[in-house]
Structures are given as structure tokens and as C-alpha cells.
Amino acid sequence: MYSIGIDIGGTNTDMGLVSEEGTIICRSNIPTNIYTELQPYVRDIMQCIGTMMKEHAVESIEGIGIGAPNGNFYTGCVDNAPNLTIKGVLNFEEEIHKYMNVPVVLSNDANAAAYGEMVYGGAKGLDNFIMFTLGTGVGSGIVLDGKLVHGSTGGAGELGHNILIPGGRQCSCGRKGCLETYTSARGIVQTYCELKDIPVSPEVNSKMIGELANQGDPIALKTWETVADQLGLAMANSVTFSAPQAIFLMGGPTKVGEPLLKPLQNAFDKYLLNIYAGSCKIRMSQLKANEVAILGAAALIKMKA
Amino acid sequence: MYSIGIDIGGTNTDMGLVSEEGTIICRSNIPTNIYTELQPYVRDIMQCIGTMMKEHAVESIEGIGIGAPNGNFYTGCVDNAPNLTIKGVLNFEEEIHKYMNVPVVLSNDANAAAYGEMVYGGAKGLDNFIMFTLGTGVGSGIVLDGKLVHGSTGGAGELGHNILIPGGRQCSCGRKGCLETYTSARGIVQTYCELKDIPVSPEVNSKMIGELANQGDPIALKTWETVADQLGLAMANSVTFSAPQAIFLMGGPTKVGEPLLKPLQNAFDKYLLNIYAGSCKIRMSQLKANEVAILGAAALIKMKA
Numbered sequence: 001m002y003s004i005g006i007d008i009g010g011t012n013t014d015m016g017l018v019s020e021e022g023t024i025i026c027r028s029n030i031p032t033n034i035y036t037e038l039q040p041y042v043r044d045i046m047q048c049i050g051t052m053m054k055e056h057a058v059e060s061i062e063g064i065g066i067g068a069p070n071g072n073f074y075t076g077c078v079d080n081a082p083n084l085t086i087k088g089v090l091n092f093e094e095e096i097h098k099y100m101n102v103p104v105v106l107s108n109d110a111n112a113a114a115y116g117e118m119v120y121g122g123a124k125g126l127d128n129f130i131m132f133t134l135g136t137g138v139g140s141g142i143v144l145d146g147k148l149v150h151g152s153t154g155g156a157g158e159l160g161h162n163i164l165i166p167g168g169r170q171c172s173c174g175r176k177g178c179l180e181t182y183t184s185a186r187g188i189v190q191t192y193c194e195l196k197d198i199p200v201s202p203e204v205n206s207k208m209i210g211e212l213a214n215q216g217d218p219i220a221l222k223t224w225e226t227v228a229d230q231l232g233l234a235m236a237n238s239v240t241f242s243a244p245q246a247i248f249l250m251g252g253p254t255k256v257g258e259p260l261l262k263p264l265q266n267a268f269d270k271y272l273l274n275i276y277a278g279s280c281k282i283r284m285s286q287l288k289a290n291e292v293a294i295l296g297a298a299a300l301i302k303m304k305a
Numbered sequence: 306m307y308s309i310g311i312d313i314g315g316t317n318t319d320m321g322l323v324s325e326e327g328t329i330i331c332r333s334n335i336p337t338n339i340y341t342e343l344q345p346y347v348r349d350i351m352q353c354i355g356t357m358m359k360e361h362a363v364e365s366i367e368g369i370g371i372g373a374p375n376g377n378f379y380t381g382c383v384d385n386a387p388n389l390t391i392k393g394v395l396n397f398e399e400e401i402h403k404y405m406n407v408p409v410v411l412s413n414d415a416n417a418a419a420y421g422e423m424v425y426g427g428a429k430g431l432d433n434f435i436m437f438t439l440g441t442g443v444g445s446g447i448v449l450d451g452k453l454v455h456g457s458t459g460g461a462g463e464l465g466h467n468i469l470i471p472g473g474r475q476c477s478c479g480r481k482g483c484l485e486t487y488t489s490a491r492g493i494v495q496t497y498c499e500l501k502d503i504p505v506s507p508e509v510n511s512k513m514i515g516e517l518a519n520q521g522d523p524i525a526l527k528t529w530e531t532v533a534d535q536l537g538l539a540m541a542n543s544v545t546f547s548a549p550q551a552i553f554l555m556g557g558p559t560k561v562g563e564p565l566l567k568p569l570q571n572a573f574d575k576y577l578l579n580i581y582a583g584s585c586k587i588r589m590s591q592l593k594a595n596e597v598a599i600l601g602a603a604a605l606i607k608m609k610a
Contacts, residue, residue: 151548
């Protein structure tokens with residue numbers, strides 16, 4: 001059975017027709033930020049979906065999964081996402097049902113990534129793991145007993161906003177010291193610039209710091225060691241909650257490889273409570289960076305299966 | 306239907322015959338630390354249970370729940386508990402089944418307390434909450450979708466060993482800065498002594514610091530404010546994991562009342578990520594201090610029902 005995965009970003013909306021095995025058969029996209037109303041936006045999404053299905057002679061689909069900022073699993077709505085040009089509480093499920101009577105499942109992008117990893121990626125067969133996504137921000141998705149943890153509000157699994165260093169760096173959420181301020185791409189740049197004693201500028205980015213580290217630059221290496229220590233602490237702390245079998249990592253900054261991953265394993269081992277020693281592995285996402293958003297969204301449908 | 310709750314402590318073992326409604330019909334106890342073998346220990350426990358049942362003309366029970374240090378839900382064993390004189394991996398389930406063929410459920414005491422709160426106490430009707438127990442140590446039990454979170458190892462829910470202040474106070478677990486080092490009875494005494502600039506001594510205890518605070522002693526008040534800030538931060542961080550409906554508190558130090566609870570609510574509100582505002586209440590355990598261990602243990606049986 002085929003399914004549809006939709007990744008709603010502030011700028012673009014990516015869609016894919018996904019096979020049972022997790023192959024993206026074809027893709028389509030529309031801009032997000034030209035819309036200010038939900039109805040024409042969903043109309044155009046459904047048109048793309050119809051075209052993809054027709055082209056591949058797919059007559060019916062299992063459902064439509066959507067990864068979106070502030071996507072609420074319980075309500076099927078996107079709740080007041082600050083980076084969308086369509087404002088308010090957006091009932092995607094209801095709007096989509098005007099076109100097609102299939103299950104619609106929404107969640108945020110990090111939750112979708114975690115679920116995608118379980119259904120199609122490196123977490124197949126695991127039923128208890130945590131995914132950390134490092135990017136512009138730091139997201140997380142928690143799987144327990146094979147199910148995504150949504151919590152009472154639908155907003156569970158925001159470990160990027162765990163306060164790691166009380167009174168630390170200012171976070172965009174208004175509080176201080178959140179994990180995100182240290183281990184997001186921006187946080188990594190800030191650490192590098194602090195260590196190098198230069199102002200933060202658009203010329204410095206985390207990819208560059210990764211390349212420098214792999215060339216042996218001592219300040220870049222020190223940057224990744226610092227990030228590894230912070231992320232390793234946050235990961236070890238998360239283990240005290242759900243004692244997962246593995247913690248997965250994905251996102252641009254993780255691509256640096258050894259300069260992050262080696263000190264990360266050391267930090268994780270150092271900070272892990274002894275009763276969990278050896279019980280939780282650090283793993284990299286096995287999904288391709290340019291596929292994870294669509295596959296994760298499509299995987300959400302499997303929750304209703 | 307009646308059930309049996311057993312609270313295994315390092316010094317004493319308390320048992321109770323518990324009614325369906327959560328009334329402890331009668332109690333019994335034996336010393337724990339005179340035993341070095343499991344078999345005579347369980348034999349004597351079963352004799353007490355038999356006597357209690359006979360006295361109250363109870364012919365059958367729903368099961369036996371056990372709250373024990375290192376009690377493992379998955380295996381029915383107590384795994385190498387450092388404070389027990391009976392060493393090794395103790396298979397209580399198997400040993401009890403030699404006497405009585407009823408369900409046997411084990412968990413650690415904080416998990417049992419959380420479950421007891423849900424079955425018999427203030428968390429009735431809630432299916433997503435966290436219990437923090439403040440005492441010699443700091444324990445926690447996490448309930449999600451109406452079920453205790455045991456994790457992949459059976460050892461989930463050790464939030465007392467979340468590292469709150471990296472590089473902070475030395476913890477008995479070997480690491481530094483665990484929540485327990487600040488908000489256990491001992492941690493509270495240490496904070497008071499540091500603020501008063503006196504050495505830690507057996508003459509100072511958390512109950513006394515509570516009395517002093519309620520009499521208006523400024524250093525005692527400052528102690529509870531400090532503890533409230535640390536606990537409030539840990540509680541707010543835990544919300545990012547499972548978005549609970551409530552966080553419950555129990556244990557000796559919570560008895561101080563206002564000097565802790567008022568600044569705790571303020572700290573929690575200050576540290577809580579905005580998306581959770583108003584969604585999670587702070588609540589005190591509604592079970593009596595001298596009943597919670599037996600009721601919590603007895604409640605565990607309801608997991609098998």
C-alpha cells in the first residue's frame with residue numbers, strides 16, 4: 001500500500017508518494033509562504049497528490065502523514081506555527097477530508113523523523129529509543145513501547161528545550177541555557193566564535209567548522225569536543241527518563257563525523273548513570289537527509305494501522 | 306478482591322492486606338537485615354501473609370505487589386540491591402510461587418509510589434503524570450498512557466540522577482551534580498549548612514530546617530527557596546519529555562509546606578517552556594506517609610489486571 005508524506009516548512013512544502021518499503025516513488029513541492037489561507041493551500045497540495053498518484057497509476061493510498069511545525073497529533077491541526085504565513089489553528093485533517101477520505105496524521109518534524117527511523121530506517125525492530133535532530137534548532141522524538149510519546153498536550157518530546165546550563169545562553173524560547181542554544185547549528189557557531197574570540201558572523205557556519213575540524217584545526221576540534229560534552233550530558237540525562245535501547249542522531253552538524261562522534265561517546269559514557277551502562281547505544285540516522293522529512297511524515301500513517 | 310503489598314527496606318519489611326478500595330486492613334512486619342538467604346526470608350514473609358489472611362478470613366488474593374530497591378518489573382527479581390543483606394539476583398516471583406500461585410509484581414519504591422497514587426490517591430483518573438519522592442535520596446516514577454514507564458532495562462524513571470548542575474555536588478552514584486545531591490534530605494541540609502557557613506552535622510536535619518523556616522528564620526527560608534529553584538527546574542525539564550498533566554511530590558521534605566511550595570510554583574512557572582504553560586499542575590501526594598509504600602506495592606498488581 002502506498003502512502004503520502006508531506007513536509008511543511010516555512011518556505012516550501014515537500015510531498016512524496018511512498019511505497020510500503022519506504023521508497024519515495026516520486027516527489028512534488030509547492031511554496032508555503034505564498035499562502036495566507038488554509039483552503040487554497042490544501043487545494044494545491046491535493047492537486048499535487050492527485051497528479052503524483054495518476055502518474056504512477058496509484059488508485060488508493062493508506063493515508064497522508066504530515067510533519068509540520070507545531071503539528072498536533074491529537075487534533076490533526078497545526079497550532080499557531082510562528083514560521084508559517086497561514087496564521088491560526090489550521091485543521092488539516094478536516095480540510096483534506098473534503099478531497100479524500102483517508103487517515104490523516106500530523107506531528108512535528110522531529111517526531112516524524114523518529115517514527116520514520118523506526119518504520120523505514122535504523123531503528124527497525126526497536127521499540128524504545130530517542131531521536132535528537134540537530135539543525136537550526138534541536139528537536140527530539142521519543143519512542144516508547146513502539147509508540148511516539150505525545151504527552152497530554154501533544155507537545156511532548158521537546159528535549160532541545162531542556163535547560164542544560166541554568167542561567168546559560170539566551171534561547172529564542174525566552175529562557176536561558178536550553179540544549180538548543182549549545183548544540184544547534186547556531187549554538188555550535190557561537191561556541192566556535194567564543195573559543196576563537198571573534199564576533200558571530202554569517203561567514204561562519206557549522207559545516208565550515210566541521211571541515212576545519214577534519215583538517216585538524218585545534219579550535220574547531222575544541223568546538224566539537226565542547227558540543228559533544230553538552231550533547232552527551234543531555235543524552236545521558238534523557239536515559240534516566242525512559243531507559244532507551246538507543247539514541248539516534250540526525251541533522252547537518254552530525255555529518256562532521258569523528259570530531260563530534262568520538263568525544264560524544266566518551267561524554268555519554270562519562271555522564272551515564274551506572275545502572276544503564278552498556279544498555280543504550282548511540283546511532284546515526286540511516287535515512288537520507290533529503291528523504292527523512294517525507295519518509296518520517298509518511299511513516300506516521302503506520303500509527304493508525 | 307484483596308491484595309498484598311510488601312515494602313522491602315534494608316532494615317524492615319512491611320506488609321499489608323489491602324482492600325479493593327485501598328484500605329490497609331491489617332499490617333505485619335519482619336526484620337530484613339537478619340536474613341542472608343532468600344528462601345527463609347520469603348518463607349517468613351509468606352507465613353505473615355498467611356496469618357493476615359486467616360485473621361481476616363480472606364481466602365484468596367488478587368496478587369502480591371512488592372516495592373523494593375532495584376526491584377525489576379520485567380524479571381520479578383531484585384537485582385543486587387546494595388542495601389540488602391541478601392545478596393545477588395533474588396527471584397521473588399519464583400520463590401513466592403512455591404507457596405502461592407498468584408501474580409507477583411515487583412518495581413522500585415518510587416515507581417510503586419507513583420502507581421499507588423494513580424490507583425488509590427490523588428492521581429486517580431490521570432494517565433500521564435510524574436511522581437518525585439524526596440527522602441534520603443530522590444526517586445521518581447513516570448506514568449504515561451496509564452502505565453508505568455519501565456524502559457528497556459526496567460530501570461527507567463531515575464530523575465533523581467538527572468544531572469542538574471554539571472560539575473556540581475558529588476553524588477553517591479559517582480557522578481556530579483545530580484538532582485538528588487540538592488533536593489534530597491541530605492542535600493537540603495548541605496544547602497542550609499553552606500548558607501549558614503557551618504559544617505554539616507547530624508544535629509541538622511531537613512525537618513528542623515522546615516520548622517525554622519516556618520518560624521521565619523531567614524537562612525532556613527533561603528534554603529527552601531534554593532531547593533525550590535533546583536526542584537522547579539528539574540520538574541520543568543521533565544515536562545519537555547512527556548508533557549504530563551501533573552507532577553506529584555511526596556516525602557519528608559515536602560511536609561514543610563509554604564516555604565517550599567510557594568517558591569516551587571514560581572520556579573516551575575519560570576522554567577517551564579511556554580508551550581506547556583498551564584498544562585501541568587504541581588500536586589502533593591494524597592496518600593498517607595505511613596501507608597504509601599504498602600499501597601503503592603499493592604497497586605502494582607493492578608498492572609496485571
